[in-house]
Amino acid sequence: QQKFIQRCFEAVNGKKSANLKRAFKKNETAEHRIIGVTIETRPDLINQAEVKRFRELGVTRVQIGVQHLDDQILKLVRRGHTAEQTVAATKLLKTAGFKVDYHLMPDLPGSTPAKDLKMFHRLFTEPNFQPDQIKIYPTVVNEYAPLYQWFSSGQYRPYAPEKLAALLIKIKLTVPYYVRINRLIRDIPKESIAGGNKITNLREFLQAELKKKNLKCKCMRCREARESLADLKKAKLFTQQYSAAGGTEYFISYESAKREKLYSFIRLRLNGPAELKNNFIPELRNALLVREIHTYGPLVPVKHRRAQIQHTGFGKRLMKIAEKVALKNKLSKIAVIAGIGVRPYYRKLGYKLQGTYMIKNLEVDAKSQKLECFGC
Known part of the structure; x- marks a missing residue:
């Protein structure tokens, strides 16, 4: 590896x-430059030693195959892990500043639309979970998979297309502003699917259905500004603070007034008292963590400064806000889980490489602790 x-x-x-x-x-x-490294793994394989190894490899985001939160369903499909192991893995990764993505599978054997919808409600209402991004993979049957035998014998029956669509619409409406739905289907040729969803443009189909109902998904992907720069100067600052995996997290973003367009954001984490003082990664002790910062728009070469969102100063403004959040919480240190290729950016902001993180020690100034721009 x-x-x-x-x-x-x-x-x-x-x-x-x-x-x-x-x-x-x-x-x-x-x-x-490589601005981040993402890997996929299982929740039951994550421990402190593995997390440290991830950092040595330059990993900044971890996608874990959660599949479901119901242990009976996980046992039935012989997944080999439990929901409690997902909780433990999530806490370890977030304590170390990683971005955490979940892979989730509605319509598994033993599940129902009600159970699946409950799972997604739990994801965003229970502090043990709170993933940053999710991939939703409705279960499909392939003739080469063991599930095909259950399908052929009638032991397993996928949801009817209209029932699956109704469920996915409800799921999209449960996703909060600070979560991105990366994907809605796996790239499997329709001809290879014996049972389950066969709509290859499922995201577009669901968007059209939402539009008919005059509803909108709040997920980050559905609101990304991309090349749309209209009203950029009217961007407003929003902050959401929530409990997650034993700590407190902040999603601070520049968006359009009605939150229909997302221009830039930062994810901050304040670990719980025990992890804050005795983090298993020494350089993260007593530090506010910057887990992610991103500004949307077309890719711009490092040495070119065109009139795009990347060069509007959102990133620097958000990093200044991060410093204020740290000081407000009586912390004088910030740690960024920076991709290798963006280390020079943070050096310009006064950060230095310590271990595998970019670290900045802040000067404690009573004036700098005043947070006038947002309530946190």
């Missing part, structure tokens, strides 16, 4: 390196 990551960086850098550390260093100034 380490060699694979190294080869990825070497491909982008355009030259080989003696080791992974040197490949990282080269990428900081390369023409093409």
